[in-house]
Amino acid sequence: MSTKPPPYRVCLIGSGGVGTIASVVLTKSGQAHVTCVLRSKYNYVSQHGWDIDSIDHGKLLGWKPGRIVRSADEASTDENGDPVEYDYVVVCTKQLPNLNPVADLISPVMTSGKTTVIMIQNGIGIEEEIIQAWPGNAVMSSDPNVVVQIAKDVSKMGPHLHAGLDDSVSIERARRFVDMYVMGGASVCELVEDIQVARWEKLLWNGTFNTVCALMRMDVGEIQRSKGRESMLIPMMWEIWNIAKAAGHPMPETIVEWMAYRLPDELSYRPSMLLDLENGRPMELEVILGNPLKKAQELGVDTPHMATVHKLLKLEEWKMDQEKTAGTT
């Protein structure tokens, strides 16, 4: 290994499984000095590091990134108190715009016109607040790809092209990041030059299986065996397909059948939103259903199933809030 410092400075926010693996990949690439912002896990990880056991990266005991800090504010200066300018800020938190807007979260580590934001997060329209806040910066995204482990998908990453920046610049910065990711050993990562279609494709899963499994407290196999796939999920998938088409991101027609029937009927997989609901944790409801429904309304697309499921899951959120309030009094 060369002694030259790595060419890029990366700040990574979010310490779940996705964030941890991302920090390993970026460090292993040799291209990045990675600063990880940890909140609740700071004390443990700064002392003991992470124990990681991954197919792509093997066993790592007590692994630590370049630097571990408690907050984005702390990350905004180095150990000597001098300001740090980041090339990339990688966001691996849950997407909860009402609770925790990403623009607020990353604000201390952003340099206008320089820092590229990578959102490894679920949902539709998540880039909009970032483009609004930093109109001259590149923004790219990838989904956290929980389903990857079941279905061996390729993880797609790509830029959100926007008016404040030449498309070629957005694409170039995304390409550099993906190259770095691949050099770090992420075996299934692919650059797409317009990420929007990929995000709508992923929504075919997240807006349907993820939401209906949560609402009905059923796992993927149960939804399939109960014919809920045919009565609910496929109609919802066509609603998503129609919004995406109206929004200028058409998907092939065959994708609905493929997405609906790719997984075995006996699979007892419990999607993330169901786990969140069962554990009283906030659901990513607004970016998964709320934002697509706003687009549908703007574009005049009919969404009877999605809109109803969204309203019913809002009632689940209310119940969760009630339980929390009851628990604290």
Next chain:
Amino acid sequence: MSTKPPPYRVCLIGSGGVGTIASVVLTKSGQAHVTCVLRSKYNYVSQHGWDIDSIDHGKLLGWKPGRIVRSADEASTDENGDPVEYDYVVVCTKQLPNLNPVADLISPVMTSGKTTVIMIQNGIGIEEEIIQAWPGNAVMSSDPNVVVQIAKDVSKMGPHLHAGLDDSVSIERARRFVDMYVMGGASVCELVEDIQVARWEKLLWNGTFNTVCALMRMDVGEIQRSKGRESMLIPMMWEIWNIAKAAGHPMPETIVEWMAYRLPDELSYRPSMLLDLENGRPMELEVILGNPLKKAQELGVDTPHMATVHKLLKLEEWKMDQEKTAGTT
């Protein structure tokens, strides 16, 4: 009391609270000899009778109707084996057309052209199978009025007018039954000459509060406090209002607001379908949502919320069936 036998023979099927009170009322009128068909409760009631404590009828210990039998077949002949012709057959069972069609249930005690059927049951379109099977008989209905006890409604009874019988005959037979009911001490019973509007009015409750409380496992007050009333119930009420209008049974526009806001926000009332779901008992889903949705489809009425709630409750039914199957293996 006169020693003359009462003028009408009534066969009453269904031994829940509604059926029990109906048999008391009809017997007390002095106008009816009541034969009650009991299944699971036959042994107990034929020995001990019923203990009844009611606001309208006071305390009755060990009360028994004119005759108690085990089946409609047994009711079709008297103690000597001679055939009995009934003036009225009163049905107080749950409305489960797929499990237990009423036409099959009452077939042994029906005399063509003579016996009037009174369905004290929930739902829309429940009279159709009866009119089809006995086109020359009168059919009337009333809802079981579970909400009565909260909101002090008047119980409306009335005929389902149909082509096989002069309207005047249908109305006359219904009037005689309502008179008998009032003579028996039912304080809040009223004849309406076309019961259809009353049934659609009742569906504004049963198709909305009853179904959404069940699906969401929330009581009436919770649905109201969570704003589920505004997001879900009121839109569903307008869907029902529109189907009823298209079907020729228009309701006043003010009824939606009245039905939505009549009950206090702190009410912890758990509607019948929620209790059924919690106790693994079949829900009256098809007559409460399925039949209205069929009408909506015939008439081209848009029902996004109702249709989705119906599909989701079908998944609850599937879960219930799975649990039953698991329990018996």
